[in-house]
Amino acid sequence: MAMTAIEAVKRLAPHARQEYLEAMQKGDALFQQHGINTPLRMAHFLAQALHETGGFRILRENMSYSAERMVVIFGVGNHSAAVTRAEAESLAHKPEQIAERVYGLGNPRKARELGNDQPGDGFRYRGNGVLQTTGRGGHKRMGDAVGVDFENHPELATDPEHALKPALQEWTEGNLNVQADRNNINAITRRINGGFNGLAHRKQLFNKLLPLLSEEGQAVDPDMVGLEDPEVKQLQQALNDLGADPQLVVDGRMGPKTRMAVRAFQSAAGLGVDGIAGPITEAAIELRLSALRGAPNLEDEDG
Incomplete structure (x- = not known):
């Protein structure tokens, strides 16, 4: 017998936060509403969610980066922030300052993209929830779509009652059930992440999830399922x-x-x-x- 989504999550993420587990337990109607109703679609959704949240352990993005890590993620040639080595050393392990520099007014291009137009927005609207919604604009857009005021109350994005809503809305807006049906994890990752960061890990998670969610005894080759793309x-x-x-x-x-x-x-x-x-x-x-x-x-x- 196939595992339920919550059973698969508990198997692969034994240290998952209770907030996420409660959201999953209450999430059947939401999953149905957004058409995540096949093992293939659920495996792709959960692979992305588990990667983005570190196995459902991360509620908010941890901005306490070391200088070395900051250069790798936000450095010149890697990110629009183009943080220099000297800047990274001065900002290391200062979460609010780092967030403002890379997501907020310290990075005007990214701030416009994210809708961060007030001082402190970079930190207040850092990665949040199941698919790490980022930016004032993203919180407002998701909130308007699902009827929850995430802009003024970003903490609601990790409340068990609402935690799945912004993630599923993003999934639907991206038409990602179509990509899941085609088993196109590259396209899904690019839509969720903006690039291909962590693709190998997302693929590993998917390869583990699909057999768990499929009917027991059913042979599953994760590379050969789905429709022709x-x-x-x-x-x-x-x-x-x-x-x-x-x-x-x-x-x-x-x-x-x-x-x-x-x-x-x-x-x-x-x-x-x-x-x-x-x-x-x-x-x-x-x-x-x-x-x-x-x-x-x-x-x-x-x-």
Whole structure:
């Protein structure tokens, strides 16, 4: 017999906060409302939630970063804050100052993006809840959508009565059930995270969750479930056109052979090798395809 969502969470997150466990116990109607009603959809949702909250242990983002960690996450070339080494050393383990520098008025570009327009907004509206809602704008938007005043009361985003609401609203707004049905964890992660941070861990969680949530005795290959993904088929065909060796079966499934082909392309193109077909890799593939299509056909010329 398949486990329920709360049973799977307790199995994989034995130290989960009570607030999250209570929210999960009361969450059946909300999950149904947002269409998270299959093992595949639930596995993808929980994989993201468990990663974002450190196994349902984190209510709010911990901004007490060391200088070294700050440079990695918010440093020059890694984040719009472009925190320098000297700044990082002066801000280390000062949560409110760090939050204001990277999310608040100390980083005007990010502040506008997040809707943080008042002093202190960076810290007050730091990552919050199941999918770590960030920014005054995000709290207001989620609150308006679900009828809870998260803007003036951000603490409600981790109250058991409301904790699932902003996360599920974000999921629905992102049309992520469609991506879950296609088993596209890359697209889901990019929507939730804004990039691919922690993708490997999210994938590990998904691989553990799906068998727990599926019917007992049912063989489950986490790479081969779900519908064909047209974007993955397009990627596979492009890699084949560029000489993938061995050639890929164009089946719309992001399995190990496709990831290996992506790594091979990245290596040949001088890109960072991670097996993720993100925007930079996609642009490089398109550039190579354009060059290939534009190359003269020597046989035709000789003829």
